Amino acid sequence: MSLPAPGISQQFSTAEQRGMELALQAAGQGVRGANPLVGAVIIDPRGEVVSTGYHRGAGTPHAEVDALANVPSGREAELADCTMLVTLEPCNHRGRTGPCSGAILEAGIGSLVYAAADPTDQAAGGAQRLAAAGVAVRTGMMPQRAQELNHRWFQARREVRPFTTLHIAQSVDGLIAAADGTSQWITGEEARADSHGIRSRADAIIAGNGTIAADNPRLTARDRAGAETPGQPLRVVMGRRKVPADAAVRGTDGRFLQLATHDPAEVLAELAGRGVGHAMIEGGATIASAFLRADLIDELVLYLAPLMLGAGTRAVADLGIGTLAEASRWRWDNAGGSARTLGADLRLHLEPLPFRGTQKGK
Amino acid sequence: MSLPAPGISQQFSTAEQRGMELALQAAGQGVRGANPLVGAVIIDPRGEVVSTGYHRGAGTPHAEVDALANVPSGREAELADCTMLVTLEPCNHRGRTGPCSGAILEAGIGSLVYAAADPTDQAAGGAQRLAAAGVAVRTGMMPQRAQELNHRWFQARREVRPFTTLHIAQSVDGLIAAADGTSQWITGEEARADSHGIRSRADAIIAGNGTIAADNPRLTARDRAGAETPGQPLRVVMGRRKVPADAAVRGTDGRFLQLATHDPAEVLAELAGRGVGHAMIEGGATIASAFLRADLIDELVLYLAPLMLGAGTRAVADLGIGTLAEASRWRWDNAGGSARTLGADLRLHLEPLPFRGTQKGK
Numbered sequence: 080m081s082l083p084a085p086g087i088s089q090q091f092s093t094a095e096q097r098g099m100e101l102a103l104q105a106a107g108q109g110v111r112g113a114n115p116l117v118g119a120v121i122i123d124p125r126g127e128v129v130s131t132g133y134h135r136g137a138g139t140p141h142a143e144v145d146a147l148a149n150v151p152s153g154r155e156a157e158l159a160d161c162t163m164l165v166t167l168e169p170c171n172h173r174g175r176t177g178p179c180s181g182a183i184l185e186a187g188i189g190s191l192v193y194a195a196a197d198p199t200d201q202a203a204g205g206a207q208r209l210a211a212a213g214v215a216v217r218t219g220m221m222p223q224r225a226q227e228l229n230h231r232w233f234q235a236r237r238e239v240r241p242f243t244t245l246h247i248a249q250s251v252d253g254l255i256a257a258a259d260g261t262s263q264w265i266t267g268e269e270a271r272a273d274s275h276g277i278r279s280r281a282d283a284i285i286a287g288n289g290t291i292a293a294d295n296p297r298l299t300a301r302d303r304a305g306a307e308t309p310g311q312p313l314r315v316v317m318g319r320r321k322v323p324a325d326a327a328v329r330g331t332d333g334r335f336l337q338l339a340t341h342d343p344a345e346v347l348a349e350l351a352g353r354g355v356g357h358a359m360i361e362g363g364a365t366i367a368s369a370f371l372r373a374d375l376i377d378e379l380v381l382y383l384a385p386l387m388l389g390a391g392t393r394a395v396a397d398l399g400i401g402t403l404a405e406a407s408r409w410r411w412d413n414a415g416g417s418a419r420t421l422g423a424d425l426r427l428h429l430e431p432l433p434f435r436g437t438q439k440g441k
Numbered sequence: 442m443s444l445p446a447p448g449i450s451q452q453f454s455t456a457e458q459r460g461m462e463l464a465l466q467a468a469g470q471g472v473r474g475a476n477p478l479v480g481a482v483i484i485d486p487r488g489e490v491v492s493t494g495y496h497r498g499a500g501t502p503h504a505e506v507d508a509l510a511n512v513p514s515g516r517e518a519e520l521a522d523c524t525m526l527v528t529l530e531p532c533n534h535r536g537r538t539g540p541c542s543g544a545i546l547e548a549g550i551g552s553l554v555y556a557a558a559d560p561t562d563q564a565a566g567g568a569q570r571l572a573a574a575g576v577a578v579r580t581g582m583m584p585q586r587a588q589e590l591n592h593r594w595f596q597a598r599r600e601v602r603p604f605t606t607l608h609i610a611q612s613v614d615g616l617i618a619a620a621d622g623t624s625q626w627i628t629g630e631e632a633r634a635d636s637h638g639i640r641s642r643a644d645a646i647i648a649g650n651g652t653i654a655a656d657n658p659r660l661t662a663r664d665r666a667g668a669e670t671p672g673q674p675l676r677v678v679m680g681r682r683k684v685p686a687d688a689a690v691r692g693t694d695g696r697f698l699q700l701a702t703h704d705p706a707e708v709l710a711e712l713a714g715r716g717v718g719h720a721m722i723e724g725g726a727t728i729a730s731a732f733l734r735a736d737l738i739d740e741l742v743l744y745l746a747p748l749m750l751g752a753g754t755r756a757v758a759d760l761g762i763g764t765l766a767e768a769s770r771w772r773w774d775n776a777g778g779s780a781r782t783l784g785a786d787l788r789l790h791l792e793p794l795p796f797r798g799t800q801k802g803k
Contacts, residue, residue, distance in 0.1 A: 249615070250768070251615075251741075251743060251771070251789070251791065252615050252755065252756060252757050253611070253613075253614055253615015253616070253755065253756075254615070256765075257762060257763065257764050257765040257767075257768065258762065258763050258764070259763055259764045261764045261765035261766070262765065263765075265765065368751065371749065371751075379613075381613060383789075385770065385771040385772050385773060385791055385794075386768040386769060386770050386771060387733065387757060387760060387762075387768065387769040387771070388760065388762050388765070388768055388769075389730065389733075389757055389758065389759045389760025389761070389762050389769075390759045390760070390762065393614065393615065394614060394615075395614050395749060395751055396751065397751045397752045398749060398750065398751025398752070399751070400619060400620065400749075400750050400751050400752065401619065401620050401621050402619050402620070402621045402623045403618075403619045403623035403624065403625075403627065403750070404623070405619075406612065406619065406748040406749065406750055407748060407749040407750075407751075408747065408748050409613070409747040409748060409749070410747050410785065411747060411782060411787060417782070417787075418780040418787060420773060420779070423772065425773060425779075425780060425789070427613070427745075427787070429613065429747055432747075
């Protein structure tokens with residue numbers, strides 16, 4: 080992160096620190112994907128919370144705009160005396176939702192503190208614009224926590240690739256299919272609906288040639304009634320063997336792409352060039368393992384069905400790990416809840432241990 | 442359950458039903474093992490809760506005694522006008538803690554409602570004794586829910602065998618050891634301490650000959666400092682190959698037993714004859730699978746470490762399940778929490794789906 084610009088103060092009151100704490104908590108109510116988790120809190124001169132907001136995922140209002148929308152009616156005139164605490168530097172670009180810096184200026188917020196700088200070219204400059212327009216802008220509060228909240232999103236941005244989500248539906252003994260190959264349905268309707276929710280938020284779904292040949296899946300995002308949701312993700316098949324002309328995955332909407340490679344990094348680079356911000360890894364085990372081996376999974380959603388199978392197919396194949404000390408290490412991700420029941424199943428949410436790439440000397 | 446004795450009413454007020462609901466919830470705060478989960482609530486004539494109690498496991502006060510101990514001082518004289526709601530028929534035997542029927546009479550409780558009858562010979566008769574002594578005793582309230590709360594404990598009693606707990610410490614991809622066999626420590630200190638807590642409550646720990654040969658474990662219950670806790674469980678080794686004279690499991694306290702059989706039912710019958718009320722299955726995979734195949738695991742504690750290994754050893758071996766429809770079905774057990782973090786790990790608690798034995802025609 081660059082040093083604060085001259086004139087930007089580093090002093091923070093107890094109320095401001097409490098406000099940023101609340102903003103970080105609010106951010107964690109959001110959903111991971113193409114956009115980072117962001118929370119915003121507005122406090123008045125007495126330090127009382129005026130409103131709170133957070134970002135609910137790509138295509139929905141940014142946290143700052145959400146917090147401004149939540150200001151109780153009649154209190155708008157006070158905002159010049161209020162301070163906004165936001166976990167990430169306000170954006171300065173007109174995406175699907177308009178620049179936050181503009182919304183903050185329009186609302187007349189007098190003072191702003193942000194925790195982490197926005198490293199992306201298109202969004203950066205928000206703080207400068209606000210300061211230039213006369214808003215008292217400060218940074219340097221809880222930067223580590225704000226960075227850690229989105230550490231894999233920042234990493235994906237640095238590596239110029241989409242944020243990736245792997246989902247696995249398995250028995251408590253770690254199997255995705257029984258000995259005879261039956262796997263429909265290990266998990267129940269609620270878990271499947273949740274999984275289709277991730278699909279519908281993703282810009283692309285990636286599957287291997289083997290999965291296409293075995294299951295002939297459509298790879299579309301569907302609602303509980305089975306109807307396709309609006310804004311379908313790009314359906315991407317990895318592998319050299321040509322996907323048959325009558326394969327369901329081809330569909331008729333032109334949103335199909337085959338990439339003749341087994342290299343996850345190559346696939347993600349190609350998708351980044353096509354504007355994909357969030358990719359969901361559908362599987363099977365070979366594809367999932369290739370992404371895991373390359374440390375290219377940013378988020379793991381694990382649906383655990385309360386059943387045991389004994390024999391069957393495992394969710395991941397060899398990861399090149401020979402001994403326990405080399406294990407791929409994760410942590411429970413509190414964003415949206417680290418563990419919650421979905422019907423009869425349990426939904427677990429994990430993310431890679433922060434900064435393990437650095438520890439491995441990357 | 443036998444019909445209520447003549448003169449026992451089946452009418453329940455709303456306050457009584459609410460009280461039993463609270464008693465069922467209180468019961469769920471307890472711990473499974475040699476004794477069933479039991480909760481008790483005392484309400485006054487206005488329907489207000491006077492006190493609540495539950496059983497915390499073998500050797501601790503029964504729920505009724507706990508509820509009586511929790512009566513606010515100065516209100517003891519009111520108990521003649523109060524009603525106790527208890528989820529299981531009060532016991533009538535002098536175990537480690539004295540009979541509950543006696544304690545209830547001594548406290549002068551005027552009226553009692555119990556949900557499920559106690560099927561055990563030694564404990565039964567508590568309701569009759571109370572009724573004979575002039576307490577207004579009623580039953581028939583929420584009997585199914587009270588039965589289901591302890592369905593596997595009732596089943597173990599019917600089958601005249603100990604209640605059994607299987608614990609597994611595995612990676613999220615379902616492995617208990619890496620490719621080279623390293624397994625210490627997949628889970629962290631908190632999970633290991635929790636596991637030793639189960640050991641210290643159990644009357645016996647069962648391991649297979651293979652585990653003894655491979656790891657030479659002591660199979661003792663130890664505290665965080667590594668010291669053996671008081672009242673060590675019996676250490677039971679299954680298998681025909683003689684445990685070496687210098688094996689750590691033999692110890693020096695005489696609490697060691699080898700049973701030359703691979704049949705879980707035979708082992709449990711032998712242990713029941715020796716007064717074992719709660720047995721913990723230590724493993725390895727062959728032993729765990731044998732108990733699972735025989736439907737002789739009443740409780741599963743699964744420690745999930747946030748790591749992936751790809752290749753390695755699975756926690757269970759073949760269960761004789763060929764297809765998904767034959768899967769061994771469980772449910773999340775809320776008693777003590779179905780999912781909670783223990784340090785970096787997640788502790789999941791499962792029990793077999795109620796009455797599945799009946800559905801399989803047993």
